[in-house]
Amino acid sequence: xxxxxxxxxxxxxxxxxxxxxxxxxxxxxxxxxxxxxxxxxxxxxxxxxxxxxxxxxxxxxxxxxxxxxxxxxxxxxxxxxxxxxxxxxxxxxxxxxxxxxxxxxxxxxxxx
Amino acid sequence: xxxxxxxxxxxxxxxxxxxxxxxxxxxxxxxxxxxxxxxxxxxxxxxxxxxxxxxxxxxxxxxxxxxxxxxxxxxxxxxxxxxxxxxxxxxxxxxxxxxxxxxxxxxxxxxxx
Numbered sequence: 001x002x003x004x005x006x007x008x009x010x011x012x013x014x015x016x017x018x019x020x021x022x023x024x025x026x027x028x029x030x031x032x033x034x035x036x037x038x039x040x041x042x043x044x045x046x047x048x049x050x051x052x053x054x055x056x057x058x059x060x061x062x063x064x065x066x067x068x069x070x071x072x073x074x075x076x077x078x079x080x081x082x083x084x085x086x087x088x089x090x091x092x093x094x095x096x097x098x099x100x101x102x103x104x105x106x107x108x109x110x111x112x
Numbered sequence: 113x114x115x116x117x118x119x120x121x122x123x124x125x126x127x128x129x130x131x132x133x134x135x136x137x138x139x140x141x142x143x144x145x146x147x148x149x150x151x152x153x154x155x156x157x158x159x160x161x162x163x164x165x166x167x168x169x170x171x172x173x174x175x176x177x178x179x180x181x182x183x184x185x186x187x188x189x190x191x192x193x194x195x196x197x198x199x200x201x202x203x204x205x206x207x208x209x210x211x212x213x214x215x216x217x218x219x220x221x222x223x224x225x
Contacts, residue, residue: 031212042203042216043155087155096168098143098207100214102155 004103006088011109012078020073020106022088029066031091033100034073038084046073046086075108083110114138116217118204124223130192133220135204136185145205145214146179146189155203161187162209194224 003025012018022032031050035043047055049064049071061074075082085105092101117136125131137144145160159169164181172179176195181187191198201221205214 033212042218044216045213048212096160098145098160098162099157099168099170101157104154 004088004090004101006086006103006106008104009107009109011111013111014078014080016078018075018078018108020075020086020088020108022071022073022103024069024071024088024090024103026069026090026092029069029090030093030095032062032064032071033089033091034062034071035087035089035102036084037087037105043087078110080110080112083108116204116206116215118202118217118220120220121218122221122223124225125194126225127195128193129224130190131194131198131222131224133189133202133204133222135187135189135217137187137204137206138215139185140208141206141215142184142209143207143214144181144187145207146187147203147205147216148200149203149219150200158189191222194222196224198222199224 006022010018033048034046036046037043047062049062052064052066054063059076064071085107087105088103089100119134142163146158147155148158149155158171159179160167161181177191179189201219203216203219205216207214
């Protein structure tokens with residue numbers, strides 16, 4: 001299995017930038033995902049990285065370094081609606097295609 | 113599009129009772145996933161199907177849990193008998209073939225007393 005680590009909680013001010021780190025230990029690698037989950041709601045897909053580098057999508061960007069087993073999700077120009085849990089998930093090549101293993105999530109609190 | 117539909121949204125039952133959760137995936141999606149989420153264990157994959165066939169059930173906790181997908185538009189997750197430790201939010205998700213994005217339903221909050 002995977003060992004996926006991400007901080008439990010982060011607090012930032014509206015308009016600021018927050019970086020959520022995710023590290024994983026795996027004997028192989030076949031894709032890393034970020035999902036957003038508001039309290040009481042379902043997770044929604046944010047990004048997918050399989051190659052090293054930065055993927056930018058509007059205010060959100062995701063970075064991956066396979067050699068370091070490391071990813072981060074960057075949230076820019078924070079808005080109050082960005083207060084949510086952010087889940088990092090990894091697909092291992094030893095697992096079947098559809099199997100994702102999720103981290104415990106990072107609760108981001110945006111303050112005025 | 114209506115998105116992934118799950119029913120019921122909330123279920124309260126007594127220990128020992130049978131519980132059946134239902135899911136209708138997005139039309140055209142041929143992958144269907146069942147997840148369980150708790151504070152202690154986070155979001156865990158229980159089982160997933162491709163073209164109505166179970167592909168990986170390694171996350172199903174024990175024989176009390178079973179899942180079926182009789183056709184492309186319907187799946188069930190059954191717990192028999194239920195126990196208090198089964199209390200969780202159960203999500204169903206679906207995806208297009210070859211796509212990595214999974215679309216989650218609103219979830220069923222199960223409480224077993």
